[in-house]
Amino acid sequence: MELKDYIDKKLISFLKSKTKEKVLLELIDSICKNRELGNRKEIKEAIFHREKLMSTGIGLGIGVPHVRIKDIKDLIVAVGISKQSITDYETIDDIPVKIVVMIVAGEGQHKSYIKFLSLIVSKLKNHGVREKSIKATNEKEIYGILSS
Amino acid sequence: MVFESKLNILILIGLTILLGTTGSRLFKKFRIPQVIAFIIIGFFLGDSVLGIINKQMLSSFSFFNIFVLGITGFLIGGELKKEIFEKYGKQFINILLSEGLLAFVLVTLLVVLVGNLFFDNTSFIWALGLLLGSIASATAPAATTDVLWEYKTRGPLTTTILGIVGLDDGLGLVLFAFASSITFAIIGTSATAISSIFLHILYEIGGSVGIGVLGGLFLSLIVRKISDKYGIITFSLGIIVLILGISKLVECDILLSAMAAGVFTTNFLPRKSKEVFESTNELMPILYILFFTFFGAKLNLENLTLPIILIAIVYLIGRTLGKGLGANLGARISKAPKTVRKYLPWCLFSQAGVAIGLSILASQRFPGEIGDSIVVIITTTTFVVQIVGPLAMRIAITGAGEAGLNITEEDIIRESKAKDIMDTTIPLIYENVSLTEILKTFSETDNLYYPVVDKNKKLLGVITVDHIKNSLATRGLDSFLLAYDLMEPVIAKASPVLPMVEVKEILSRYNLEYLPVVSAKDEVLGFLERRQISRKISTKLIELQKQAEALG
Numbered sequence: 001m002e003l004k005d006y007i008d009k010k011l012i013s014f015l016k017s018k019t020k021e022k023v024l025l026e027l028i029d030s031i032c033k034n035r036e037l038g039n040r041k042e043i044k045e046a047i048f049h050r051e052k053l054m055s056t057g058i059g060l061g062i063g064v065p066h067v068r069i070k071d072i073k074d075l076i077v078a079v080g081i082s083k084q085s086i087t088d089y090e091t092i093d094d095i096p097v098k099i100v101v102m103i104v105a106g107e108g109q110h111k112s113y114i115k116f117l118s119l120i121v122s123k124l125k126n127h128g129v130r131e132k133s134i135k136a137t138n139e140k141e142i143y144g145i146l147s148s
Numbered sequence: 149m150v151f152e153s154k155l156n157i158l159i160l161i162g163l164t165i166l167l168g169t170t171g172s173r174l175f176k177k178f179r180i181p182q183v184i185a186f187i188i189i190g191f192f193l194g195d196s197v198l199g200i201i202n203k204q205m206l207s208s209f210s211f212f213n214i215f216v217l218g219i220t221g222f223l224i225g226g227e228l229k230k231e232i233f234e235k236y237g238k239q240f241i242n243i244l245l246s247e248g249l250l251a252f253v254l255v256t257l258l259v260v261l262v263g264n265l266f267f268d269n270t271s272f273i274w275a276l277g278l279l280l281g282s283i284a285s286a287t288a289p290a291a292t293t294d295v296l297w298e299y300k301t302r303g304p305l306t307t308t309i310l311g312i313v314g315l316d317d318g319l320g321l322v323l324f325a326f327a328s329s330i331t332f333a334i335i336g337t338s339a340t341a342i343s344s345i346f347l348h349i350l351y352e353i354g355g356s357v358g359i360g361v362l363g364g365l366f367l368s369l370i371v372r373k374i375s376d377k378y379g380i381i382t383f384s385l386g387i388i389v390l391i392l393g394i395s396k397l398v399e400c401d402i403l404l405s406a407m408a409a410g411v412f413t414t415n416f417l418p419r420k421s422k423e424v425f426e427s428t429n430e431l432m433p434i435l436y437i438l439f440f441t442f443f444g445a446k447l448n449l450e451n452l453t454l455p456i457i458l459i460a461i462v463y464l465i466g467r468t469l470g471k472g473l474g475a476n477l478g479a480r481i482s483k484a485p486k487t488v489r490k491y492l493p494w495c496l497f498s499q500a501g502v503a504i505g506l507s508i509l510a511s512q513r514f515p516g517e518i519g520d521s522i523v524v525i526i527t528t529t530t531f532v533v534q535i536v537g538p539l540a541m542r543i544a545i546t547g548a549g550e551a552g553l554n555i556t557e558e559d560i561i562r563e564s565k566a567k568d569i570m571d572t573t574i575p576l577i578y579e580n581v582s583l584t585e586i587l588k589t590f591s592e593t594d595n596l597y598y599p600v601v602d603k604n605k606k607l608l609g610v611i612t613v614d615h616i617k618n619s620l621a622t623r624g625l626d627s628f629l630l631a632y633d634l635m636e637p638v639i640a641k642a643s644p645v646l647p648m649v650e651v652k653e654i655l656s657r658y659n660l661e662y663l664p665v666v667s668a669k670d671e672v673l674g675f676l677e678r679r680q681i682s683r684k685i686s687t688k689l690i691e692l693q694k695q696a697e698a699l700g
Contacts, residue, residue: 050630050633053580053632054580054582054628058625066633107636107637110636114629114633117625121625
């Protein structure tokens, strides 16, 4: 499995919102719009329920909101870069979040979902990758950094 | 209120099966053996009340009665393995002789005593007493074994009952021969007739055993080469019916022949014959419905006069006391287990086919008043003991603690609900629990699947060992991945009252290894894992086996 197989250039964006809630909604909208999904409400509820159980702010300025949804067929990944930092994300090291990778998978995609999660987290744990991504000026550049 | 029956035989059979089975289910609620329901329904359908099943129809079913008796004999024979004879042989003989002979003596004396009050002819009274006494020794195998099978009994009492009902047919024949010969003597028949009757009985017993052994050998040789159930049951039935037919043709005892075939088969092919007996046994529920309903229909109250009623009553008293005291005495002499001594006397009251057969034989050998009286007394008393006998037996086998010990895996599944088998100690994993904590739970328990619940214990999903295996690759995410992330959706779930038969059906339909058990509010009450179901059932079977062995 490679990250580039799942990262879609069209789902990479520079985040406009500044709060965690709005950022999550922005990425959900982006996914639903891009993939023409009709179950936005379900995805939204699942994402927020998961955040309520435990924040997906894993430290080092990274947020990885993720859920599995019944009617989703493919693993969908949306990447959002925040130039301003999201201070209310609740992270384990209190460092404000700048990179958010939202993963929406199907119920039966347990294996690839966990694998992707593991790959993206290890990738982003690399200081250089994080710095380059945050400093990138366009989506194509971010795609290049994450999928290399 | 006798209607003229215009029903054809098929409607009659259908009606009998439906009414019989409905009645037995109703009776079961009151813990009354099903045999009684069949007989009572038969009585109402018969000539005495509604006349739906009339004499003509019954006579066209005489072959069916022989068939059922034959199958019963064969199955009883199947229970009498070499080890049983070795272990209980002496006990069987002691009990058989004491209960049979005491019933014979007491009935003879009481009938003679009461007969003297109504009849002047001493020869007639003694003839009646002796013949009734000899018939009293027989015990009905069909009604007795039906109660044992219905209550799934196992233990020394069950084994003794089966041994006795199987063997006292032979004793009945010998006593009947003895009584016949004396009757011939006292009513003035020549000595040649007496000796010829003895010879005939010898021929009857020897011939029956011979036919049975040959049939059993034939059956064993064929069955040894067959593996499919359908083949086993068809060959078995074919050979049993042949044994019965030949036995009848050469005037031997059908029950003894069939039993001899059963004894031979079970000892010649100890392992393979199990399939033969199990397959044949599957036919019994439906055969018994018809057999006993027809039996109930046969009762005709028109021929009952006061002397006959009184003699019937003393016959019942003498037989009950004789069999009861005799069984107890025999059990004491042979040092049988306490349960056998205490409860066997209550298990030998039933009389049916053999007694009726002997009464008909008596009516043929001694036509006129002796023969007619015997037929009426035996038919009437048979009706009474067929009602009382199974009831007394049910109380006895329950008291002896043998009911429900002879059950199979299928029986447990058939009679259990999800709540009886489910694992209620399964740890619940809350949705917000991290992978690190889940791994700790896994290491402390031996389950392969765990239900994931919300804070209200409502079922959300299931975590499997497979999921955890995949997640182990995600090093560094242990405290970050939650049960919510790792669980798989629930495909099916069960309510606690769902029968285990349906649980098994769901497991195989969805190819599942587990099934969570939830309340109406979806709260997890327990968990069913395929491998644990098997383990739990095996444990239960072993427990029951130990219980049966502990009884003696």
